[in-house]
Amino acid sequence: MDKEHTQEKRSSLRDLAYVFFRRKWVILGVFLSTVIPVTVYMLLIPPLYEATARLLVKPGRENIYVSPVGSPEGMHPPTIIQRVSEVINSEIQIIESRVLIRRVVEEMGVARLFPHMLLEDSQAADAKESLRFEAAVNRALHDLSAERVKATDVIEVGFKSYNPDMSANFIDRLIDLYLERHLEVHQSGQSYEFFRTQSAQLEQKLKTAARRLADFKKRYGIVSFNERKDLTLSKYMGVNAAIKDNDTAIKETQKRIEKFKEDLTEISEHKYLSQDQSTDPPVISTLKQRLAELELRKTELVGEYKQDNFKVVSIDNAIAKAREMLAGEEEKFHGSVSTGLSATYQQIEAELLVQEANMAAFSSRGAELGKHLIKYGQELERLGRLEPELRALERDVSVQEQNYRLYLTKFEESRVSDAMDAARMVSVSVLEPATAPLRPIPVHKALNIIVSICIGGVAGLGLAFLIEYFDHTFKVPEDIKDNLKVPMLGTVADLPHEEIEDLEALAASAKPPANYELITSNIVMHAEEKESNVLSFCSPTSEEGSSTVAVGLAASLAKAHGGRVVLIDANFRHPVLHSRFNIPISPGFADVVDEGADVHEATRQSVVANLFVLTCGTIPPNPMAILESPKLVDLIEVLRREFHWIIFDCAPINLYPDSSVLASRLDGTVLVIQAEDKRAEVAIQAKERLEQAGAKILGAVLNRRRYAIPEIVYRGL
Known part of the structure; x- marks a missing residue:
């Protein structure tokens, strides 16, 4: 387990080192383009x-708001419409405004x-x-x-210049113009004249x-x-209540009468007993007593x-009725008869007369009360018709008075505000004026250079890895295995062109060509199996070097195994083997197949032992x-009897159909990438395309592979 972990760690380090050394010029270019200018x-x-x-x-009067809509009392408490932080931020925006800077x-x-901005060409100065x-x-x-000093209500204004006196002069003039601009921004315009006209x-x-x-x-x-x-x-309401009481009394009296x-x-x-004249009969006595009570009331x-009140009039009517009844009773005979009258009957009859007198009084009183009720009702109705118009007139007077008082107050406020503006009374004061600085702004040159080195290095590495991420070419054998899903036969290093073309040195060497040992072994193994x-x-x-790889492999097979090898140029589009081996192009492969030329005469011995060449x-x-x-x-069968290996160099697959057609008739095909x-x-x-043609793909060879990591570094990883 530890061994696998160590191997994965080494592989990751080698991948990083590969990208670094492969893209070293990109990294160096970005690094230098960052570090040198800084x-x-x-x-x-x-x-x-x-x-x-x-x-x-x-916070001053500029930040206090009094509503222009008056209250019923005509007064409104002032309202601060901005917090202190908002006020300071607003003032900073005024200081940094383009209008103010243009003035300065x-x-x-x-x-x-x-002064460094003066034009060199005086003729173009005006333009x-x-x-x-x-x-x-x-x-x-x-x-x-311009920024706020932390946890204070102070704004610090600064200006940078190569001339210390100029920086101080700029700040002084800026503050003077800022105070004027502050008044311009916050003033309420022609408010004095407006409120004066409105008040009038x-x-x-x-x-x-x-x-x-x-x-x-x-009216x-x-x-x-x-x-x-x-x-x-x-x-x-009083008359209405009296009517109700009178109606109740009438009902009760009517019940008693009945x-x-x-x-x-x-x-x-x-009841006859005797006859005796009574000097004070009960009826007369009762009527007299009732009359006395009414007169007292x-x-x-x-x-x-x-005297004209309905209550007094009602009493007068009752008194007149009582007197009339008393006079009538006094004219009657009142006394005892031998045959006799019932005393009870007479007493009830007297009470009946009293109640009838009361009923007459109550009826008269009710009629008088009804007249007064109608009179007061008509008066209330008249007042009800007049009230809406009266209230509307009163409201109009109240509204006009309230508006007048409000605008009169505003008129006075605007007059005072204009006077304060004229005196430049603002809520901003200069706490510390500008002075010419004695020392320049400290510049951390070494730190900035170090930072640029870090940024350049990170940017270069980032760009390198970004390029590598979007690079979909084949760089290592693993790329072929992951994308093509075919066996990896080997790789050929990116050698100098002179070394590749030197056939005399290849013929003189006792060993197979460099970089072809692994490819040769893998192909021989496949040949033995299939x-x-x-x-x-x-x-x-x-x-892409398919001809070079074919020549190298053919030479390697001839040297390593001692068998006879024939290399056939089947690239009719761009034949190269005749120039590579410095032999005539014909007779060759096409002449043998098409015109029946002798294959033995067309096949020529190369400078490499056991290696024969059949040009196109x-x-x-x-x-x-x-x-x-x-x-x-038939030609292939003839060649099989005389040679151990037959190698065809073919045209590009994606450009011509030649390779797909030929590969389908051979034992196998090797992709050179x-x-x-x-x-x-x-x-x-x-x-x-090869698979669609029915070709057997033995594997792939990665040609001209560059080993970006130096050998000493690679061994250490």
């Missing part, structure tokens, strides 16, 4: 000075502030003056800083409303509407009410006719 700038930058000033900001630059001059001015404003905005108009409206109200009251004789209405309503009449019908009126009412000794070498596209011959107009000819099978050249999709397409 280093040069740090070494050549002139000293920069920064002057600062501090401003104290307090315009007053101080571009040549004075930024570019506006551009130079805008550039100066942008530079001033860049060099200006509202005063006239108030007078008009008051005059309409007075005319209305005079209808109203002094105090509420008191008059309450008094009339009180009288109406009861007395019923009793009289049940009692005998005469009238005396009390006259003390409280006027009896495959007729092979084709082809690549997806041109210039006369290039046919239709190569497919050669590759599909039945004579090709150049490292770091084409995308994986190109090789996959070539493999699919």
Whole structure:
């Protein structure tokens, strides 16, 4: 387990080192393009000075809001519409505004502030003056800083310049113009004249409303509407209650009268005994007593009410009725008869007369009360019709008075505010004015260079890994295994062209060509297992080195195994073997198959022992006719009897159909893929074409592989 973990760790380190050394020029380029400009700038930058000033900001009248809508009392408490932090942020925005900076630059001059921005071409000065001015404003905005001092109500304003006096002068002028700009931003405009005009108009409206109200009251004789209405309503309610009481008394009296009449019908009126004249009969006595009570009640009412009051009138009517009844009784005979009258009958009859007198009084009183109720009801109805118009007039007067008082107050406030603005009374004060700095701003040159080194290194590595991530070419054997899913036969290093073309050195060497030992072993192993000794070498596209690999493998087979090997140039599109071995191009492969040339004469011995070459011959107009000819099978059978290995060098698979047709008639095919050249999709397409043609793919060879990691580093990983 530990061994596998160690192997995975080494593999990861080698992958990282591979990317680093393979993309070293990209990493170096990004690194130097970052570090060199920063280093040069740090070494050549002139000293920069920064002057600062501090401003104290307090919530003032600019930040207090009084509602223009008046309350019933005409007063509103002031409301602070911004917090202190919001006020300070607003002031910072004013300080850093482009309008304010333009004023400062315009007053101080571009040549004075930024002399390095003067144009060299005086003829173009006028045409570019506006551009130079805008550039100066942008530079001033860049060099200006305004920020709140932490946990305070103070704003620190700073300006950077190569001239210490200029930085202080810029700050001083900026603060002066800022205070003026502060007043411009926060002033309420022409509020004084507006409120003066509105106050005069509202005063006239108030007078008009008051005059309409007075005319209305005079027209209808109203002094105090509420008191008059309450008094009339009180009288109406009193009369209504008296009517109810009188109706109740009438009902009770009527019941008593009916009861007395019923009793009289049940009692005998005469009982004769003797006759005796009575001087004070009970009826007369009762009527006299009732009359006395009514007169006493009238005396009390006259003390409280006027003579025409309905209560006094009712008592007078009752007294007149009682007197009339008393006079009638006095004219009658009252005394005892020998035959005799019933005393009980007479007593009930007297009570009946009293109740009838009361009934007459109550009826008269009810009629009088009804007249008064109608009178007070009509008065209430009249007042009800007048009340909406009266209330509307009163409301109009109240609204006009309230608006007038409000605008009069605002008029006075605006007058005071204009006076304060004229005196430049603002909520911002200069806490610490700007002074020329004695020392420049400290620049950490070494630290900046170190940071640039770190950034350059990280950026270079990041770009390298990004390029590597999007690089879909074949770089290592694992890429072929993962993408093509075919056996990996081996790799061929990226050697110098002279070393590859040196056939004399290859012939003189006792060993097989370098980098071909593993490929040769793998192909021999496959040949022994599947009896495959007729092979084709082809690549997806041109210039991937399939001919070179075919030559190297053929030489390796000839040297390592001592068997006879024939190398056939089947690339009719771009034949190269005749020039590589420096032999005539014909007669060759096409001549043998198409024209029946002698194969022994066409096959030539190369400088390498046991290695024979059959060139392509006369290039046919239709190569497919050669590759599909039945004579090709006969030729292969002849060659099998004389050679141990038959190697075909073929045309590119994705460009021509030659390789697919030929590969389907051979024992096997080897794909030659150049490292770091084409995308994986190109090789996959070539493999699919071979499989569709029915070819047997023995495996793939990664050609011109570059070993990016130095050998000493690779061994240490």
